[in-house]
Amino acid sequence: MAKGGVKKAAAAAARAAANRLMADNRQARHQYEILETLETGIELVGTEVKSIRNGKANLRDGFCLIRNGELQLHNVHISPHSHASAYFNHDPLRTRKLLAHRREIDKLRGQLDKKGLALIPLNIHLKGSWIKITIGVGKGRKLHDKRAADKEKQSKKEVRSAMAKYQ
Known part of the structure; x- marks a missing residue:
């Protein structure tokens, strides 16, 4: 029985490692009220994949556009891979194609x-x-919306700490 538990724990750890966060745009949730999210694939070259796996991506100034019926990612900086020559490396700020179904792109366009x-x-x-x-x-978000969101976040934090104090 102990072996089965060890195998399950190892499998869960492998799944968690396989689904890990590489880069996060925390400022976007502060600057914008997110109404809907969509998970898409991204068309990358080999050195970009290696750089992202090393955590060398910056989403801070990035944005997406729909051009010619394609979803494109602009202004996202993926650092050049350190162990590749200049000839094989990629342009850090190039426009990248996002992979989504046609109906998803049409819904976003609407x-x-x-x-x-x-x-x-x-x-x-x-x-x-x-x-x-x-x-x-x-x-x-406007400035007053950001302040209201910060105030709400602070009040929730105080409630959680008060609840933890009495438990």
């Missing part, structure tokens, strides 16, 4: 036609051996 909505990359993560990116449809 939402983006509304005023004030944008497509923002939220995180890059591994799903098994595949690198995926989560994008969100976001509405820009």
